[in-house]
Amino acid sequence: MILGLARSWSLTGYAIATLLVLPLFALLLQAAQPDEAVFGHLLSTVLPTYIANSLWLILWVSIGSLLLALPCAWLMARCEFIGRRYLQWALLLPLAMPAYIVAYVYTDLLDYAGPVQRSLRALFGWSSPQDYFFPDIRTLGGAACVLSLVLFPYIYLLARTAFMEQSLSLAHASRIMGCSPWQSFWRLSLPMARPALAVGVALVAMETAADFATVNYFAVPTLTTAVYDTWLGYGNLTAAAKLSAIILLVVFSLIGVERFARRKQQLFQKQSRIQAIDLYRLSSMQTLLALGYCGMLLLLAFVLPSGILLSYAINYFEQSWDPLFWQLSVNSLTLALITSLVCCVIALVLMFIRRVSPRSSDALPSRLASTGYALPGTVLAIGVLVPLTLLDFAINDIADWLGMAGPGLLLTGSTTALVFAFCVRFVAIAIGSVESSYKRISPSLDMVSLTLGQSPRRLLQRVHLPLLTKGLFAGALLVFIESMKELPAALLLRPIGFENLATYVFQFVSDEKLEHGALPAIVIVLVGLVPLIYLNRSLEQDNR
Amino acid sequence: MTSTLNLHQVHSDYQGQQILKGLDLTLAQGEILALLGPSGCGKTTLLRAVAGLQAISQGEIQINGKTVSGVGQFVPSEQRGIGMIFQDYALFPHLTVAENILFGVAKLTTAQCKARLDDMLALVKLEGLAKRYPHELSGGQQQRVSIARALAYEPQLLLLDEPFSNIDAQVRHSMMAEIRSILKQRNVSAVFVTHSKDEAFVFADTLAIFNQGVIVQHGRAEDLYAAPNSRYVADFLGSGNYLPAEVVDGHSVTTPIGQLRSLTPLSQSHAFNGQVFLRPQQLALSADDAGVGTITERRFLGAFCHYWVKVEAASHAYYVEVRSQIMQFNVGQRVGLSTEPHSLVLFES
Numbered sequence: 067m068i069l070g071l072a073r074s075w076s077l078t079g080y081a082i083a084t085l086l087v088l089p090l091f092a093l094l095l096q097a098a099q100p101d102e103a104v105f106g107h108l109l110s111t112v113l114p115t116y117i118a119n120s121l122w123l124i125l126w127v128s129i130g131s132l133l134l135a136l137p138c139a140w141l142m143a144r145c146e147f148i149g150r151r152y153l154q155w156a157l158l159l160p161l162a163m164p165a166y167i168v169a170y171v172y173t174d175l176l177d178y179a180g181p182v183q184r185s186l187r188a189l190f191g192w193s194s195p196q197d198y199f200f201p202d203i204r205t206l207g208g209a210a211c212v213l214s215l216v217l218f219p220y221i222y223l224l225a226r227t228a229f230m231e232q233s234l235s236l237a238h239a240s241r242i243m244g245c246s247p248w249q250s251f252w253r254l255s256l257p258m259a260r261p262a263l264a265v266g267v268a269l270v271a272m273e274t275a276a277d278f279a280t281v282n283y284f285a286v287p288t289l290t291t292a293v294y295d296t297w298l299g300y301g302n303l304t305a306a307a308k309l310s311a312i313i314l315l316v317v318f319s320l321i322g323v324e325r326f327a328r329r330k331q332q333l334f335q336k337q338s339r340i341q342a343i344d345l346y347r348l349s350s351m352q353t354l355l356a357l358g359y360c361g362m363l364l365l366l367a368f369v370l371p372s373g374i375l376l377s378y379a380i381n382y383f384e385q386s387w388d389p390l391f392w393q394l395s396v397n398s399l400t401l402a403l404i405t406s407l408v409c410c411v412i413a414l415v416l417m418f419i420r421r422v423s424p425r426s427s428d429a430l431p432s433r434l435a436s437t438g439y440a441l442p443g444t445v446l447a448i449g450v451l452v453p454l455t456l457l458d459f460a461i462n463d464i465a466d467w468l469g470m471a472g473p474g475l476l477l478t479g480s481t482t483a484l485v486f487a488f489c490v491r492f493v494a495i496a497i498g499s500v501e502s503s504y505k506r507i508s509p510s511l512d513m514v515s516l517t518l519g520q521s522p523r524r525l526l527q528r529v530h531l532p533l534l535t536k537g538l539f540a541g542a543l544l545v546f547i548e549s550m551k552e553l554p555a556a557l558l559l560r561p562i563g564f565e566n567l568a569t570y571v572f573q574f575v576s577d578e579k580l581e582h583g584a585l586p587a588i589v590i591v592l593v594g595l596v597p598l599i600y601l602n603r604s605l606e607q608d609n610r
Numbered sequence: 611m612t613s614t615l616n617l618h619q620v621h622s623d624y625q626g627q628q629i630l631k632g633l634d635l636t637l638a639q640g641e642i643l644a645l646l647g648p649s650g651c652g653k654t655t656l657l658r659a660v661a662g663l664q665a666i667s668q669g670e671i672q673i674n675g676k677t678v679s680g681v682g683q684f685v686p687s688e689q690r691g692i693g694m695i696f697q698d699y700a701l702f703p704h705l706t707v708a709e710n711i712l713f714g715v716a717k718l719t720t721a722q723c724k725a726r727l728d729d730m731l732a733l734v735k736l737e738g739l740a741k742r743y744p745h746e747l748s749g750g751q752q753q754r755v756s757i758a759r760a761l762a763y764e765p766q767l768l769l770l771d772e773p774f775s776n777i778d779a780q781v782r783h784s785m786m787a788e789i790r791s792i793l794k795q796r797n798v799s800a801v802f803v804t805h806s807k808d809e810a811f812v813f814a815d816t817l818a819i820f821n822q823g824v825i826v827q828h829g830r831a832e833d834l835y836a837a838p839n840s841r842y843v844a845d846f847l848g849s850g851n852y853l854p855a856e857v858v859d860g861h862s863v864t865t866p867i868g869q870l871r872s873l874t875p876l877s878q879s880h881a882f883n884g885q886v887f888l889r890p891q892q893l894a895l896s897a898d899d900a901g902v903g904t905i906t907e908r909r910f911l912g913a914f915c916h917y918w919v920k921v922e923a924a925s926h927a928y929y930v931e932v933r934s935q936i937m938q939f940n941v942g943q944r945v946g947l948s949t950e951p952h953s954l955v956l957f958e959s
Binding site: 069521528 | 689
């Protein structure tokens with residue numbers, strides 16, 4: 067704490083935070099505008115279906131990923147069998163797979179002309195779709211399956227930690243009082259893990275609510291696709307903002323659930339850890355079952371899709387390895403680099419103010435700035451468009467008034483809007499990273515530095531900055547990766563003619579020829595693997 | 611003698627609670643003062659207020675005659691010229707010993723810096739470790755670096771916040787003596803915060819006893835020990851016995867163990883009814899079958915023995931703790947009690 071810290075620091079913090087929450091407020095203001103024409107029409111026709119679809123999807127994905135994740139989490143946390151060490155991190159791999167790519171791969175495999183149905187027809191001598199029943203993947207149920215496959219690791223990760231951190235003496239007590247391992251799981255472990263499961267389910271539900279690409283590809287109309295269509299189809303910002311506000315309502319209630327569950331979680335987790343000798347040793351039959359289940363899940367969610375992607379990439383390598391691929395990579399890289407740099411600077415400034423300011427209100431800017439992370443890409447894009455469009459018009463009006471030629475769409479027509487949107491969405495990651503690094507710096511270092519005659523700015527330069535490098539780097543890396551992967555915001559905000567890896571891959575997915583976009587798709591998957599290495603390292607530490 | 615530090619009616623609040631409630635204190639040039647009190651009594655808050663790291667709500671703080679905190683006045687920490695030593699040493703982990711020591715040194719040529727560094731390393735006996743990083747040093751060495759860093763800055767005043775609590779008990783006393791001699795050698799004025807009376811006795815010239823945001827007594831350690839002004843101070847500086855006492859004349863009182871005589875005149879007047887405070891080593895035992903006391907417990911502690919003696923007077927029994935170098939008294943034995951000649955301490959009942 068620095069008594070008498072100059073007010074200019076606080077002002078800077080509030081200015082940055084205001085800029086970053088601008089999209090959210092602009093969106094809500096815009097949504098409050100009356101708009102009978104488009105929104106009224108939607109409301110009386112398709113909107114109820116869209117809302118129902120969104121909610122059903124959230125429900126099915128939550129249930130699906132919970133069912134997939136629970137057995138894995140329990141096996142990894144409480145049992146010992148061959149291959150467990152590898153499986154426990156391999157089960158995180160599906161997180162690196164964009165859901166729309168998995169969706170594409172399975173459509174290719176399972177549709178009428180795909181290898182599965184072709185072999186079935188050859189085997190049974192069927193000749194037309196009338197001869198047999200085969201489930202259609204391009205439905206709400208199909209989307210739920212695909213999303214569950216890539217999102218279950220969230221729940222797996224949290225449930226696994228919860229099972230590991232449950233007090234061992236409780237487990238022993240239940241066994242001594244006559245519970246079988248199975249009863250002990252139902253009566254003890256599962257109820258105690260409930261808050262962690264709730265957090266996981268809330269995260270999965272938020273990701274589902276934000277999903278655009280998968281449902282769009284499957285032509286399942288939901289709220290996110292409705293926002294996209296309303297803006298690109300009708301060009302109606304108010305209706306798009308109204309739809310976004312409905313999504314926000316869903317997302318914010320999910321955040322409420324998550325926060326509530328996290329608070330409960332602290333009650334249930336104790337310090338004593340499960341040791342290696344306390345694990346259930348599985349018999350060879352049980353091991354086979356466990357390996358079979360986890361292996362099958364891994365195969366379906368990661369190995370098969372990435373294998374197919376790889377084979378596409380190899381077969382179409384000549385066509386894909388061209389100057390365009392390089393151009394796209396450069397576009398993605400530049401965008402991600404700028405975003406991560408800006409996010410780091412913002413995070414550093416906001417967290418420095420929060421740490422040293424004697425005014426308790428100065429904790430607000432960093433909190434406000436972090437809210438952007440909750441905005442789904444589609445919603446965020448609309449939120450960014452509202453103020454930037456106004457600004458663009460204003461700039462041109464002023465130019466007109468001054469008798470000069472207007473610069474055109476200075477903000478919305480350039481990558482500025484894109485960088486801004488990415489910063490709003492991902493600055494929370496950088497802030498979180500800097501925050502946890504700051505926790506490891508003793509406050510007495512600040513006091514020593516001050517009493518040794520260093521100004522607040524020198525404290526930041528000479529002490530905090532060097533000690534935060536690791537945290538800043540980790541934050542920058544994660545922001546970089548998220549920016550490379552982010553699709554819906556990029557789709558809605560990119561200037562005409564601008565493509566990056568994600569939008570390009572999605573274009574090919576939509577056009578049913580991912581083969582040609584397999585190389586950039588692989589780059590996206592590989593980039594997505596990097597944060598898993600970080601996660602894996604923290605898992606290894608858990609094991610010690 | 612000029613005073614280095616001057617506190618006048620200092621008040622400080624934290625989250626609506628009064629932590630400091632009107633403190634007055636002065637510190638002479640070259641003096642080492644210990645702020646002694648239980649944890650949570652506000653002594654660290656006072657240290658931080660002096661350093662400009664904690665706001666005060668009323669009163670005034672002066673360093674070398676200049677007001678640094680006061681009504682409408684505030685000099686930021688970085689302009690106060692203060693050195694501070696922390697419990698966790700607070701060394702910069704990304705800097706070497708040399709860079710840590712020279713952290714606050716400004717406006718010196720390279721040669722002058724080198725000279726200052728060598729001087730400091732010699733002072734704290736860390737020659738040859740200049741290029742090490744803090745994590746490569748022992749706790750004691752780290753503490754010495756933090757002293758060198760504070761002194762290299764040539765502070766007007768050194769503040770030490772529980773500086774020895776993380777040091778092993780075996781080396782703590784020699785470390786304290788060593789640092790004390792360094793400070794004395796450089797004639798540094800210092801305020802030292804601790805909850806341990808033993809540390810305060812060894813390290814400081816004067817003591818200020820703290821209780822719930824107020825200084826209850828301030829003075830030389832010997833004076834406070836011999837003449838505490840309250841039971842709080844008496845108890846804080848060591849255990850003792852309270853016995854009912856009535857003043858007979860200017861020098862004596864009657865107590866359940868007999869009439870006691872004070873070396874110096876008593877301030878209380880005739881017929882004052884109160885309690886006399888006697889430290890265990892101020893009492894002496896003698897084998898006496900007609901004595902007033904009976905030994906109820908004996909505890910052998912090496913160089914001396916602690917005895918608990920039951921004294922029955924009127925209808926009341928008192929238990930008295932006596933520290934004696936005579937080891938042969940046994941439980942159940944009757945003994946006589948007398949006092950070593952000293953100035954008696956009397957309190958109101």
